[in-house]
Amino acid sequence: MTPDTMGLTFLAFCLPFLGALVAPALTRLLGHNAAWPLALIPLAVFLHFLGFNAEVARGEIVTGGYAWVPSYNVSFSWLIDGLSLAFLLLISGIGTLIVLYAGGYLKGHRHQGRFFSFILMFMGSMLGLVASDSFLMLFVFWELTSITSFLLIGFDHAREASRRAALQALIVTGGGGLFLLAGLLLLWNVTDVTQLSLLMSFGAEVRASPFYLPLLFLILGGAFTKSAQFPFHFWLPNAMEAPTPVSAYLHSATMVKAGVYLLMRLNPVMGGTPAWETILPAFGGLTLLVGAVLAIRQTDLKLMLAYTTVASLGLLVMLTGFGSEYAVAAAALYLVAHSLFKGALFMVAGLIDHETGTRDITKLGGLRGAMPVTFLAALLAALSMAGLPPFFGFLAKEEIYVALAGGSLRAIAFTAAAVIGNGLMFAVAFAVALKPFLGKRVETPKHPHEGPALLWIGPMLLAVKGLVIGIFSAVAHALLTSPLASAIAGKPQTVTISAIPHVGAALLLSALTVAFGIVIFLVLDKARAAANRLVEDIGWGPDRGFDQVMRGLVRAAVSVNRLTQPGRMEVYMTATFAVVALALLVPPAVYGEWPRAPVWPANIPFHELAVMLLAVLGIGAVLAANNRLTAIVALGIQGFCVALLFLLFGAPDLAFTQFMIETLSVVILALAMTRLKLTPRDHRSLREKIPDAVIAIACGLGFALYLLRVTQGRFDTALTDFFNLYSKTIAHGANVVNVIIVDFRGTDTLGEIAVVMVTGLAILSIIRIRKGGKAGGEA
């Protein structure tokens, strides 16, 4: 990679984020037409990555990047092979159309600029995720997609349903991200590499590692939550609360595919083991069936599509883990085909909603006259989704059946799952594409007419692309799907399937699927009722389970909080000092590390003795004081005596600071005491005083013993020598203490003064609250 391309690639990764910065201002300036200039950003990214196509198609892997934190071996580096490139192109290509679509869909919306900003940020995170080479970068972008999708799903933040959906998505996918982090750290430990490109040659080590199973669970924890595999599938349909451009983007090519991406990326490293080939297809197949059945149940266009997305993701996971060359090729084909038709259909659903005011399939009909272009786009996309020739979806489905068909029990089971799932999706595809357009005209909340070009360009282009790729499959295979399949398999693969049907088991299964789909489509209302009954009989679902878990968590937090934060100062003080005393006294008792009895020095100078005596007198005065203020001042005597001792033993800096601190703490304590409106005298009875006294004495004793022990140990002068030696030569200062504070350990000091300031702010606000929250005025 030449430096020029490297810089440009880096720019391509930054561009969406830069776009997010200018989007609000641009939208204020141009209104919804800001979509046109903003769409240039993903387009530029798309074209840039298209330039890598030739290299990648030759089987090369493009890597590049910059050192980020070299001391920790962390880099901002990318890896572009067939898998990354396919994702990069899908994300930026569909992203371009989505930006345009959002321009039309949210026209006149108060926060359209904010929306553009969010979606571009999301796009940037997604691009970074699929191109990351370093583990850390992968994780950072992974969590960034969770956070930005939270913003997108909760975009309509005034509605509770959308807030809940956003939070749910964040908790499920963000929580999954933590599994991923743990998994990546474990991978790092096992292989000692932090880059995916290097990891590829460690497959055997990883699979043979004793940590393989925990590793697998951690990675799957990340991938399954992100890609909405059963039983974590519930967040995806709930996320339909988001505006349709979000659904079309997140749930076709991007967010939910991230988990699938991760599995495909790690397939050459972790795949091929019995665990991988059991867990992945089992969960994938189950998700496929659950998603398809739940899709049939819905009447809302977007929800129908959402559940088929769940089903499709299940299919992809199943194929990724199935473990044959054809399965990998099928996964590659289906991945691309699904992104195209699902993106188009979601946009169609939004378009219908936008123009008619409803997306309930039972309240729609006869729109073909009013919205012919939409109808055409829907039909083309549905044909691909249904898997009919010569559409791209057909190729994918044929390859799936070629991969799955076989004589073993395992093959038969998964083939059956695929046929049922695909058949149900076939029915849903046509329900979405036909029901609203055919039949009698039904009255809708808004008078329907064709949407503006901004709205139908996207679905139309994607749907047509599904047809074009299907027809010119040889080109697509050479440029896109073969490198993609090779990257997933970890070795060169050629995808050869074309739109011309071949007689064989696969075609037979396809015919079976189509027949089953047509039957379901014809009896859709009855099938819906049956699916409804089934779900109602089960009653409980993971969605409710999520609520129960969250409620339990909140309840546990509240009870812990009540236990530990009763709000009484006495309890806090007692607890704090009791713990201090225990921490000081228990370890020496356990390890037998008591100090030796100190030898009383023979000739202590008179003035030192006097100072010590004065300190003791100060303490006595504190105890004897019958008035709080007197006690505070008496405590000051003791403090000054200690400062004097510091001075006598040659620590002027410490002594000065101690003097000032004592002065100020007496002033501030006295002020605080007058503020607190306490009784001037101590109100504790003797029975309360005794435990307090015990704790106080234990603390004092603990500190005294601790200091004795420390001073009796051998003093390591390495640091002292270092600072004495270099204070003048490196830091140009003769006062070692000050040089340490402001230079050698300056970053510590920076943290400390930040704490000082924040503490000041906190105290200030507490005082203000005490004054009854009177705002305004000088404080």
Place this chain on the structure above:
Amino acid sequence: MNTLIFRTVAPFLTALMVLFSLFVLLRGHNEPGGGFIGGLIAVSALAIFGIANGIAAVRKALWFHPMAISAFGLFIACLAGLLSMVFAVPFMTGLWVYPVILGVEIPLSTVMLFDAGVYLVVVGAITSIALALEAGDDL
């Protein structure tokens, strides 16, 4: 404590102490002193002024809100650290210049800037606490 003598002497005392605190701050690099101690001396000075002449007088004399002074201190302390980035050395590396003014070489450094930041943070934060506590309900 509001005797006439105290009220009369307090401003002079305060001025002297603030001057002394600046002296302590600046000598800190080679002799006992520095931002923390200097800041604490300045706070004591302001406390004396406040006890003698009232909160309003202190606020007027400070001109800025003490918390703003504190925040500004933190800002210049960060700035002192970040300046090293411009010269491509690690964060918080001390940088020195020795301009000669009127024939006297004066060593200036980011370390000194940093110490001044520490001084301002301490002065601002503790003064604002003390003032808020001293003030009555007329906050």
